[in-house]
Amino acid sequence: MKKALAITLAAVMVAGSLAGCGSGGSSETTAQTTAAATTAAAKTEAATTAAKTEAAASGETEAAAAETDKEWYGNDDGTPVHIRLWAGVQPEYGYQQLVDNFNAEYADKGIEAEYVMYKNDTSGNMQLETYLSSGGEVDVFVGYGGRPTLLNRIEANLVMDITDYIEAYHFDLDDNFGKVAMADWRFGDNNDRIYGIPTKAEYRPWMFINEDMFKEAGIEIPYDGWTNEEFLAAAEKLTHGEGIDKVYGVQWGFDYTFSAWKGLMQSVMFPYVTYADDTATAVAYDNPIWKEQLEFTKKTIDLGYAIPFEDEVSEGMTLQTTFLQGKAAMTMGISQMRLILDNETYPHDFMTAVVPGPVPSEEYMDGVHNLHAQNNSAGDIISIAQNTPYPDACFEFLYWYVTGGQIPLVTYGGRMPLYNGIDLDQVVELTAAHAGDLLDTQSLRNYAGLDKSLVVNPVSLTYASTEIDDVFKEEVQAYLQGSQDIDTTISNLVTRGNDLIAQAIAAKGE
């Protein structure tokens, strides 16, 4: 009897644990399919009823557009639909406020949004992609990593084609986000399909400086740009102290914001920075400017003005542990502006200014190169999950987000909007009101007011771009830590990069 009981129990346990996942999954899928079917019907309806006024296209803010939206996005039984927004930023830097605002505004329209944060690193992105392919967890998401990342996800069928919605909403992307900026985000054979809308204007070669330290050392704030030479002189004056108390002139951010430092070095070479031309069949590392810029970085380290590569890596240094603690007078990492604005978590009592990073020489001091305006890496791409059961509600949310809903991200997160409909004065005012004495308002105005139409898109065809970036980091680290000379470094970068490209092309069978 006992044995029989044991057997039954064991069998039930196993069956239960197996069936548990199986049935749970399938019922969810059924629910999704039904929901998808109903919304598909509603979608066509939306396309017709949402023959919007031209308000959106002319760049007015969200209020005008929202009024023309359909009345109810929720379920037929009167309950709201619940959509989840995934992005890689802590909720307190604007996202919580954003969904709260949305929920207040859409309470009677049947959409409820929830914010879910994912970590924007290898495993976090893997988590996002896994959820995107399994369905049910992500409805709208903000992606990073530029065109190659989005392209990968499009090819994996994880991202919804929103071109028809955009047409139905009469939403002119070129007008609202800049023709050139948008050009990088069109896909498909005719380059006319949209899978995501860039929301953030970001100029990576810009940097943060500790204005108090500058004033103390009697250095003029380089609002209008500077050369490497002028930068070096400033770094020298700003560096002082020894051992654990040493204050460095600059922290390049080799560990926590490598791409920002790389972005500064390559700024004047844009767009041929990684690939030598539009065919992307060879790397660009033999451009003499690469050598010049790398040697300049090495010089700042050798002279003791910059935190050495090995120190940054072995200590896992971040902007929070150095710049915000007064251990470095300048730092890269403009995408981290939210940390500068957050005096609660990272208390500091000095004023920060955002200034353009230095250019190699006087010849780059003209408008475009000097202020790095062509280097607008339009980012924070907002997309809809391919298998969301609520595409209508998702697009309505996306539209609301990109046309002004994102304001809290500006205020609390220091993320400058790409959308033309948001007024520059408003951006500066809102950020300044939140930042108080922490941020030099004039410098922010310079940054936020850069001419967005000057953007130059990166080479859109890419091969093995992640691997090539890793090779770059590896070889450059060896050079900056003194274990190989510059010529070997350049030659390794070229050989290894070209090998990777050749392999990737061979693998694609082209």
Added chain:
Amino acid sequence: MKKDQGRRKRILRENLIAWTFLLPSAVGMVLFSLIPLLISLYVSLTDWNFASGLGNWNFVWFDNFKQLWSDSWFIASLKNTLIYAVITVPVSLVLSLILAAVIDDFCKKKAAGVVRVAMYMPHICNSVAISAVWMALYSKYGPFSLLLRALGWSDPPRFLADYVWALPALMLVSIWAGLGYRVFIYSASLTALPRDLYESADIDGGTWFQKFRYITVPLLKPTTFFLTVTGIISSFKVFAYTNVMTKGGPGSATYTMVYYVYTTAFKYNRMGYASAVAVILFFMLLVITIIQWIHNSRDEKR
């Protein structure tokens, strides 16, 4: 005849019961080990890119395996993994054997328990937490560097970012973290050893070291065998310390095979290629384990 039938029935029932109890772990084993293993064997022969979705692959036979040998990252990871195993396994075995014997012979009962538990703690600690603590220890202003400076080395290396020191630094962490577990296993075996051998050695006037060398070490051979096999397997699979402390760097100085599998699969999305590395790792471990088994069973017969 009837009796025979009854016996057969009983055997059948016993078998059934046995299988039922084995079923949960067998199912788990098949679902989470065997099937993925077979899938990865298959995938290693394809050019599957993770981003292109399941089933979207071409069969390329052994192209991935051929490509491996001209891939500097793979070569580095293979070399580092071998160095890692060849050094950490023997060093931690010898250290833990000596420590177990010393604790067994020289610590009082209660103290021995406390010492063993204390040494065992790292084994049950999260490896990420261990890594965080050791990163602080290895820091530029951490205790190791301060000690070396006090001893007159004016500019000691940044252990985790140094081309020469990074791998040894990781090995030290792994030896330290695994020591308690091994001491525990050895200690358990030590208490089971026959006392009479030690008593006769005492009568013959054997020293502590002689007893250790000629009685303890040979008698502990099965335990040593077990720890060698599991030690080699776990050192081949080292991942967490690399991932948290060095990310394979500086350069590729601390790339290990599993870390390379991880980056190729989930960073570069090259599932087929990553599976090929994993398959190589699998066969290396298989061969090592078979050799050890043969060696051990030959010894046992002798």
